Amino acid sequence: MAVGLSIPEALQPIPGIRLATAAAGIRYAGRDDLVLMDAGPDATIAALFTTNAFRAAPVVVAAEHQASGYPRWLLINAGNANAGTGEPGLLAARTCCEALAGVAGGSADAVLPFSTGVIGEPLPVDRITTALPALYAALAPNAWMQAARAIMTTDTVVKGGSRRVQLSQGEVTLTGIAKGSGMIHPNMATMLAFIGTDLVVEADALEGLLRQANRDSFNAITVDGDTSTNDALVCMSSGASGAGLATAADREAFASALDAICLELAQAIVRDGEGATKFVTVETTGAREHDEAVRVAETVALSPLVKTALFASDPNWGRILAAVGRAGIPDLVIERVAIRVNEVEIVRNGGRAPAYQEADGQQAFTAEEIHIVIDLGRGDATARKYTCDFSHEYVRINAEYRS
Known part of the structure; x- marks a missing residue:
């Protein structure tokens, strides 16, 4: 797969x-x-x-x-x-x-x-x-x-x-x-x-x-x-x-x-991640320093809720925003945050982008290769993390690994 x-x-x-x-x-x-x-x-x-x-x-x-x-x-x-x-x-x-x-x-x-x-x-x-x-x-x-x-x-x-x-x-x-x-x-x-x-x-x-x-x-x-x-x-x-x-x-x-x-x-x-159906790049831009950019990208890439939404092709973008918020970035101004998924602007100024339509988000989340870009709006540092979705197959493979 x-x-x-x-x-x-x-x-x-x-x-x-x-x-x-x-x-x-x-x-x-x-x-x-x-x-x-x-x-x-x-x-x-x-x-x-x-x-x-x-x-x-x-x-x-x-x-x-x-x-x-x-x-x-x-x-x-x-x-x-x-x-x-x-x-x-x-x-x-x-x-x-x-x-x-x-x-x-x-x-x-x-x-x-x-x-x-x-x-x-x-x-x-x-x-x-x-x-x-x-x-x-x-x-x-x-x-x-x-x-x-x-x-x-x-x-x-x-x-x-x-x-x-x-x-x-x-x-x-x-x-x-x-x-x-x-x-x-x-x-x-x-x-x-x-x-x-x-x-x-x-x-x-x-x-x-x-x-x-x-x-x-x-x-x-x-x-x-x-x-x-x-x-x-x-x-x-x-x-x-x-x-x-x-x-x-x-x-x-x-x-x-x-x-x-x-x-x-x-x-x-x-x-080739166990049970993977999607390859996902999570990119942070607009961070103050590289370590900060890494922390945000990794928090999103690691989130089980984000990864299961990706598997379901569910444009539940609130899960991405929530992961950004819990990444532990000091003095993060949420009103400056913007998020794009495969060039579809989903979040602007910390909330739903005015032009965003659910159908556009659905199309972006359905793709096999997904690029999530999170702009923190506070600097010039960037970082990328690479991940995949969580599927039923991942659970099966690891549940049966020793059998």
Whole structure:
């Protein structure tokens, strides 16, 4: 039921990065559920992790390994989150890293583990470690599509994209994949996303670029307001192109491409939100500062009453106005607020716009893609959030998730 989303036609291989997938039987029968990524011996890796205080074991271990040295391999499993598993979960994650290091001939600290799936179940370590030798032997540069499929849980569509950027020292490629459909909300990324590039770049610079790209993409989406225990966003750079960020123009060009691919993946997650029938952009304009604009857009995007009205195609615009009013904006003058939905002016000066007709609102709310613009009339700051509607299907999917 993904809104305006289709399987990518092709994902470009990244020189110096290899991938492989395997069916380890972690939870799913007859499908790949284990992924290995090798970023190469000269890899630079930047990673951002969930801010949920209840971090899953693989997130704890990945963050430790990321901070301790020079990571090279990513090991990802679907079907089991290895969250809420205490010390045994940490031991399981570390055992998988050690097993891969033994197969690959490296250090366990060079492995970043990631998991997604059901919370509270022990990770079947033996199934993973048994699959590792064949998984390592199968590494190849053109397995991005298979990897994108293997990390899916409740996703209905493979999510991925590629970009090429011409820099002063040569061309570089970016390819990214993501999984996510429910339990989506800032902060951090609220899903798993992995991006590869052959850029030559130092770790601090890559992390800065990734944080910048994350702000207005993965940190600007919400499906249901629940930030996962397992969220991670990773960018791997093999350096195989030989091209770096030699000039300010190079940095701007690469940053623009990274921003674009992150936004594409983030929006794909919302478009494939569990039970989603509509893709919704909530934009705040006329705010005094960016954080204020974010607060208003997020309050509206997260409102169950707004989201259920959108599902019903009910132009109940009072719910939007009420959400703006409870966003906690100090000294908000409601008489300055204006609201448009798909270019239909609904609210002006804090009340119903004089020319507004219910039929026009009905047409706007019926669309598959809805753009809500809220002008606070008090400044120049803006922000956008991306969300979807709440449908009967969302409740069914999450009620039956463990069955």
